[in-house]
Amino acid sequence: MCAQPVRELDLGVCSSCGRRAPIYFRRYSGVRLCPTCFKEDFMKRVRRTISRYELLRYDDRILVAVSGGKDSLALLKVLYEIERDFPKSELLAALIDEGIDSYRLDCLRFSREVANTLNIELHEFSFKDLYGFTLSEVVESGIAEKLKLHPCTICGVLRRKALITAARRLGATVIATAHTLEDVAQTYLLNLLRGEKNMRPIGLRRGTENVIPRVAPLRLTPQREVALYAYLEGIPFQSRSCPYTHESMRDEIRNFLTLYDYRYPGSLYAFLSTFERILEKIPQPAEVNRCEICGEPTDRRICRACEIVLSIKSLLKD
Ligand code: SF4
Ligand code: ZN
Ligand code: ZN
Secondary structure, eight states: OOOOOGGGSOOOOOTTTSSSOOOEEETTTTEEEOHHHHHHHHHHHHHHHHHHHTOOOTTOEEEEEEOSSHHHHHHHHHHHHHHTTOTTOEEEEEEEEOOOTTHHHHHHHHHHHHHHHHTOOEEEEEHHHHHSSOHHHHHHTTHHHHTTOOHHHHHHHHHHHHHHHHHHHHTOSEEEOOOOHHHHHHHHHHHHHHTOSSOOOSSSOOOOTTOOOEEOTTTTSOHHHHHHHHHHTTOOOOOSOOTTOOOOHHHHHHHHHHHHHHHSTTHHHHHHHHHHHHHHHSOOOSOOEEOTTTOOEESSSSOHHHHHHHHHHHHHHO
16 A cells, blocks of 8 residues: 555645645644745744744844754744844853753754854853752762652753853843743643742743843744744754653643644634733732842742752762
């Protein structure tokens, strides 16, 4: 039995140019796009997201957080294209090396390759230099288990903190992260189910004095479109999974939302906009404390990152 040749499938023509063969079908709108129109449409959506939420300013020094995966390298490429229209803005990239044996080597290689091609400065920071230990040391020595912390929790909290440190050292005015539509929706639902008290909008330009805002220009772009853009642009990326990935509550939420959005296309957009309208009505704390150790904003006396670093260091000494 041979597979049906692609040309026999009735895909029609691209809804945008009306000439070329489509390679992408957007289920919620019924639009079909050829590679050229898909790339244009992808960029247009990111531009619209930036302007709708006022994520970036014409003279920003933008630090893009890259991990070596498709989302962050696609973000770097699309911001590079957009930023060319804003001569007063600057784009630079930071990669945080958590020290995950073997896994991060490819991430470093791909990030360097893409940054080099785009002629963007890539700054590398490591847990080892910033905190004195690697994630693998913490996990393999049993310290993570002793602290009852999953590697992803340690990794997420310390990477976030490392990015702030990187942004301060590099004089960035904003940090751009590659959170997609699915990432934002998953986090909102996860926060709801965990009964999170301080729910805040994700990836929007907020911030009080001395806080470097974190924005997510892909917050309205579905993950599969980011993957297709990376593929069409020939962006090399790390496709292996991290050895510490595990089945988490987030994975269950991700699977549920993926299935739901497949059955009812457009649901994620509806969820995001309704949830953010509700969030707008919740008063946000006007004043935040400053961590007694690092001085970054926190709602505790010592921020979670400093607390984790202190606990790990005290166990490493033993
Ligand atoms: Fe870090 Fe977990 Fe992601 Fe691995 S899977 S890079 S440990 S957050
Ligand atoms: Zn087209
Ligand atoms: Zn701190």
